[in-house]
Amino acid sequence: MRILVVEDDENLNRQMVSALTEQGYAVDAALDGEDGHFLGETEPYDAVILDLGLPQMDGLSVLEAWRREGRTMPVLILTARDRWSDKVQGIDAGADDYVAKPFHMEEVLARVRALVRRAAGHASNDLTAGSVRLDLRASRVTVDGNPVKLTSHEYKVLEYLMHHRGKTISRTELTEHLYDQDFDRDSNTIEVFVGRLRKKLGIDLIETVRGLGYRIDPPGGETDGADA
Structure with a gap:
């Protein structure tokens, strides 16, 4: 999952990027509104803080511009604790949630997980597909209750596919949502990670949709209509 952090306090920005990265997210960062608006307008994000x-462009203007432009990614706004009016304006402008400063980093991480989860239509932090269970809080994968050790990139591929279960995901989309802006992106590596995942999971979970990408079928076999 790919997250954008737009915060002008360099120390706080750095702390959030570090915490999110440790949780397995690909993270881009901006220190002012103009850069943040540009990134949110041009790059695909699963959530934004x-x-x-x-400076340059206030957060409310950035959010309003994104929504006018049809950008629908979930947005978590950061507000001063005593500025309740900011919270109201932010929600009315299209924010999905807010956190008041000062805050505990664990709260921000939990709210980001919730935003990403709800955006994909999931109510729980546990994603399941057949005998595979993915615990979002612990970044842990099990098959029939047995832990499976994955690299960070393998985990990210599986997590994205399970979040979008039933949808055919192209290698390009996976690449765009799993790596930050500075990563040397090569969609061909996705094929390598999928191959490794299949071996480690030991079950027929990830389907290759020829010419289109990969898919994990939902319960009941309903899909997005792509031909296998």
């Missing part, structure tokens, strides 16, 4: 008090 957006401070409202930004």
